Amino acid sequence: MKNVAVLLGSLSEKSINKALAKAIEKLAQERLKFDFLDIGSLPFYNNDLWDNPPASVTDLKTRVAAADAVLIVMPEFNRSFPAVIKNALDWGSRPYGQNSWTGKPLAIAGASPGGIGTAAGQNQLRTTMPLLGFVVMGQPEVYFQFTPGIIDEHFDVTNDQSRDFLAGFADKFADWIDRHGEHRTLSVAAE
Numbered sequence: 001m002k003n004v005a006v007l008l009g010s011l012s013e014k015s016i017n018k019a020l021a022k023a024i025e026k027l028a029q030e031r032l033k034f035d036f037l038d039i040g041s042l043p044f045y046n047n048d049l050w051d052n053p054p055a056s057v058t059d060l061k062t063r064v065a066a067a068d069a070v071l072i073v074m075p076e077f078n079r080s081f082p083a084v085i086k087n088a089l090d091w092g093s094r095p096y097g098q099n100s101w102t103g104k105p106l107a108i109a110g111a112s113p114g115g116i117g118t119a120a121g122q123n124q125l126r127t128t129m130p131l132l133g134f135v136v137m138g139q140p141e142v143y144f145q146f147t148p149g150i151i152d153e154h155f156d157v158t159n160d161q162s163r164d165f166l167a168g169f170a171d172k173f174a175d176w177i178d179r180h181g182e183h184r185t186l187s188v189a190a191e
Contacts, residue, residue: 001033002177005067008081009074009110011040016146017143020111021073022155027163028170032177036073037063039088046161050095057091061147064092069105069177076112076121085125095134102133105180107173109142117143141171 041056092100110118157163
């Protein structure tokens with residue numbers, strides 16, 4: 001089973017993105033184990049803090065190092081991605097030469113009540129992920145329109161089409177990790 005570090009872009013306890021992440025976790029439970037990181041406890045990035053890094057920073061870097069992959073589940077704020085995600089990415093990429101994200105397979109998902117989900121915010125985020133060293137899964141894209149009751153209080157997806165789509169996303173992410181993760185079998189171009 002692969003260990004996935006999960007970054008939630010919403011700090012709200014009743015977040016629809018948290019519900020989406022928990023639903024994906026439930027659908028992937030045969031192949032993926034989710035580790036929800038507390039990125040809300042990170043201070044704003046400050047290079048001066050590396051002399052004595054906060055426990056929340058060292059916890060983030062330790063848990064990311066132990067992860068086989070990363071999943072970002074986020075809302076869209078003002079057609080962009082949340083500051084809490086940017087802050088976590090900055091902490092994980094530093095100090096220089098100790099980028100925790102390098103080589104990590106990554107998938108991105110997001111929920112919104114709106115019809116285009118989180119497409120604009122995810123698009124902005126996707127442009128920076130390769131620069132941080134992530135191996136970004138391009139398809140399927142999850143711009144999930146969250147309607148009342150589509151995910152119940154037990155994190156079960158109540159709509160068959162949506163459940164099948166999210167289960168397919170989880171399966172493709174598990175396959176992506178197998179193909180691009182650290183413990184993959186390397187092939188040679190001449191094969």
